[in-house]
Amino acid sequence: MPYDAMSDQDDDSLLAAYAAGEPSAARALTLRLGPKAFGHALRMLGDRAEAEDVAQEALLRLWRAAPGWRPGEAKVSTWLYRVVSNLCIDRMRRRRGGFADIDAVAEPQDPAPSAAAAMQQTTRGQALQAALDALPDRQKQAVVLRHIEGLSNPEIADIMDIGVRAVESLTARGRKTLEGLLAPRRDELGYDDD
Amino acid sequence: MTDDRMTEHDDLTPWFTAGRDEMGQASGDWLARMEAMALAEQPTPAVAPALGGAGATARGWLREALGQLGGWPAMAGLAAACVTGIWIGAVAPSDWTGSVASDESVSAAEPASAYDYAMLGL
Structure with missing residues (x-):
């Protein structure tokens, strides 16, 4: 079955097809879930190589869980986010001692306007990543899931295995810290020009 | 996934937008490796027994005995x-x-x- 024919199937159906040995389901799920797993790991860890390792480990666990998967019990994407998050937090705790220095982010250069705009956006993204890296693990996890991945509070609560109110508290505290860290860089990164 | 999530905190919204734009996508090479891993880990589908196997031999013996009996x-x-x-x-x-x-x-x-x-x- 071609991938296009499976693109309208939900994750549960695809995982069942995967467990039944359908190769196109393996391709479809990889293309659908791989970038999500990698993207979340990258935002949590800020390192491509580590993010690839974590996302690979999470996907491997999903493939091995597929034969025993019970449809409707948990959302596949939520399950995957949870595994990625936990693996990331384990790594972040292991490498604790390193630090994120928001002032170490490079200053914007001075090339042609369009390239300058792109570079400025890149620098803003790097500044955000540095600020996120300065947050406590759980705050960072909640803020990334909420404001970068765009998940709802109940989904985040499910992923983090906490209540919705706890999610709201974590994101509120995380935002407050981010505002404090990023406000001094607004002028420097051209936000007053936008 | 909704816009209110992106706009509920105006001061940080541009930063989050930049963060979403800036963070890299998974590379094609990595995705290809993940697909290969998915296929390698995939359970094997049930296969029908091949012709000429033990089952075919047993069926042939029964058919011959039945023919001899009429x-x-x-x-x-x-x-x-x-x-x-x-x-x-x-x-x-x-x-x-x-x-x-x-x-x-x-x-x-x-x-x-x-x-x-x-x-x-x-």
Whole structure:
């Protein structure tokens, strides 16, 4: 079955097809879930190589869980986010001692306007990543899931295995810290020009 | 996934937008490796037994024996005979066996032969 024919199937159906040995389901799920797993790991860890390792480990666990998967019990994407998050937090705790220095982010250069705009956006993204890296693990996890991945509070609560109110508290505290860290860089990164 | 999530905190919204735009996508090479891993980990689908295997040998022997006995019609007759025999053994009519065993029944059932008449001097 071609991938296009499976693109309208939900994750549960695809995982069942995967467990039944359908190769196109393996391709479809990889293309659908791989970038999500990698993207979340990258935002949590800020390192491509580590993010690839974590996302690979999470996907491997999903493939091995597929034969025993019970449809409707948990959302596949939520399950995957949870595994990625936990693996990331384990790594972040292991490498604790390193630090994120928001002032170490490079200053914007001075090339042609369009390239300058792109570079400025890149620098803003790097500044955000540095600020996120300065947050406590759980705050960072909640803020990334909420404001970068765009998940709802109940989904985040499910992923983090906490209540919705706890999610709201974590994101509120995380935002407050981010505002404090990023406000001094607004002028420097051209936000007053936008 | 909704815009209110992106706009509920105006001061940080541009930063989050930049963060979403800036963070890299998974590379094609990595995705290809993930696809290969998914296929390698995938459970093997159930496969029908190949022709010429042990199952085919057993079926060939049965078919040959059935042919030697006369095929399915002969098997049906054999099965009917077996069932009838079992039925007679299980629920035999008592008056039938009794009448065969008695002398009266025998004389009644078997008329006198030429030998009998000779012995009686008739």
